[in-house]
Amino acid sequence: GENVEQHPSTLSVQEGDSAVIKCTYSDSASNYFPWYKQELGKGPQLIIDIRSNVGEKKDQRIAVTLNKTAKHFSLHITETQPEDSAVYFCAASGGLYNFNKFYFGSGTKLNVKP
Amino acid sequence: EAQVTQNPRYLITVTGKKLTVTCSQNMNHEYMSWYRQDPGLGLRQIYYSMNVEVTDKGDVPEGYKVSRKEKRNFPLILESPSPNQTSLYFCASSYSSGRSYEQYFGPGTRLTVT
Numbered sequence: 001g002e003n004v005e006q007h008p009s010t011l012s013v014q015e016g017d018s019a020v021i022k023c024t025y026s027d028s029a030s031n032y033f034p035w036y037k038q039e040l041g042k043g044p045q046l047i048i049d050i051r052s053n054v055g056e057k058k059d060q061r062i063a064v065t066l067n068k069t070a071k072h073f074s075l076h077i078t079e080t081q082p083e084d085s086a087v088y089f090c091a092a093s094g095g096l097y098n099f100n101k102f103y104f105g106s107g108t109k110l111n112v113k114p
Numbered sequence: 115e116a117q118v119t120q121n122p123r124y125l126i127t128v129t130g131k132k133l134t135v136t137c138s139q140n141m142n143h144e145y146m147s148w149y150r151q152d153p154g155l156g157l158r159q160i161y162y163s164m165n166v167e168v169t170d171k172g173d174v175p176e177g178y179k180v181s182r183k184e185k186r187n188f189p190l191i192l193e194s195p196s197p198n199q200t201s202l203y204f205c206a207s208s209y210s211s212g213r214s215y216e217q218y219f220g221p222g223t224r225l226t227v228t
Contacts (some may be wrong), residue, residue: 006156034213034217036219038203043118043204043206043220043221043222089157100171102172104149104159105156106154106156107156114228
């Protein structure tokens with residue numbers, strides 16, 4: 001099946017700085033890559049997603065880039081704020097033999113220091 | 115309010131005592147799924163359902179059962195729980211392919227098996 005690796009596991013930044021989280025995947029047929037944010041005691045919530053026919057997508061301070069050749073995708077958060085502190089998960093779906101399954105990375109705990 | 119509900123939110127049980135965790139969504143979503151979240155492992159998919167009476171295994175289905183008799187409900191059944199099933203469980207729902215793939219997650223069920 002698909003294997004999604006996520007780095008780093010923890011990330012600490014100063015308020016206003018940028019944060020970058022990276023993920024790699026193994027199934028070249030995967031075609032949908034969402035990012036979820038999980039606040040303490042809550043379920044994950046989608047913040048941005050990208051499909052394999054697009055290289056980059058941006059939504060205000062959040063952007064995702066996808067490199068299909070290298071099989072990696074990244075989450076970029078600019079002008080970080082304390083409320084961005086949470087655990088972030090990447091995921092991949094749509095692979096050749098696992099079309100309806102979702103595979104998540106192990107998560108990145110982001111701490112934004114005021 | 116559009117939401118996914120899970121019950122119970124917390125459960126402590128003993129090895130071998132059958133239990134059911136309920137999941138319900140009010141968004142008329144076709145796709146529903148169960149995940150378990152363990153430290154350092156991210157979210158792992160247990161089972162998913164594309165629609166009523168259509169279910170399939172995720173990445174870690176051993177020891178679990180599901181059913182989808184109604185579109186809004188997707189219960190998770192542990193017929194003989196064991197301590198290695200101690201985990202945080204999330205139910206999620208979304209539209210199926212052709213529309214948004216955004217998964218809406220429930221608040222989670224923390225299960226302890228002693």
